[in-house]
């Protein structure tokens with residue numbers, strides 16, 4: 001990975017337990033509903049940047065006897081996904097370390113390529129999308145979904161969370177990614193040469209006591225632990241005292257019964 005800020009392309013979140021706890025909640029229902037109607041039994045799927053693998057396993061359950069392969073640049077998270085597949089007894093799934101820019105697969109080999117919350121972390125998303133198209137069968141389906149941090153809103157207003165959002169943008173960009181990926185997906189996919197592009201958008205909302213405890217609690221931890229905190233300090237954008245204040249702001253938000261939080265996502269279905 002390059003070390004310059006503009007091309008770092010180093011995954012912003014890292015794989016700290018607080019990050020994995022957030023990702024473990026993800027399913028096809030809450031994160032890939034736009035793809036669900038297109039899934040057919042027997043389809044072979046490549047899940048790029050599969051992370052802890054919860055969505056990957058869910059995809060595998062839906063396309064049996066089709067095979068699903070999850071690849072991720074992090075060996076640590078690949079091992080975790082393999083453990084999850086083993087413990088959940090999902091047999092038509094496999095995981096491997098791999099790079100979105102250089103997939104270890106022949107041309108025309110998959111019915112579906114899926115990438116959830118991945119393009120936002122890449123310095124060259126269009127190059128990655130071209131590589132996804134290479135491994136898709138002619139007429140195969142691309143499904144990509146990314147958040148857009150430019151549209152994140154919450155209540156009650158909080159100076160701590162406002163600073164968190166500003167810092168999140170700074171750290172994400174320092175890592176070579178684009179925190180506004182959601183709004184750019186359509187353009188990137190068309191630039192990569194796909195036909196039949198269908199664009200939609202959905203949100204995640206965190207409001208119930210359980211959701212607030214989980215989302216706010218996870219961010220309270222991430223603000224001071226995890227790679228996000230390390231990168232915030234290393235990049236010179238923050239310091240331990242400010243990160244502790246942001247962490248407390250998340251705890252305060254989570255403890256407020258009236259609190260509410262929304263994250264918008266762009267999503268694209270396209271044909272190779």
Ligand SMILES: C[S@@+](CC[C@H](N)C(=O)[O-])C[C@H]1O[C@@H](n2cnc3c(N)ncnc32)[C@H](O)[C@@H]1O
Pocket residue numbers: 011013023026048049050051052053054055071072073074077098099100101115116117118121122
């Ligand atoms: C936000 S996580 C999303 C994980 C999973 N798709 C989900 O939604 O639960 C992004 C993942 O992309 C992986 N990643 C980042 N850059 C990558 C690259 N160049 N090739 C493959 N995976 C990459 C990270 O290691 C991380 O696991």
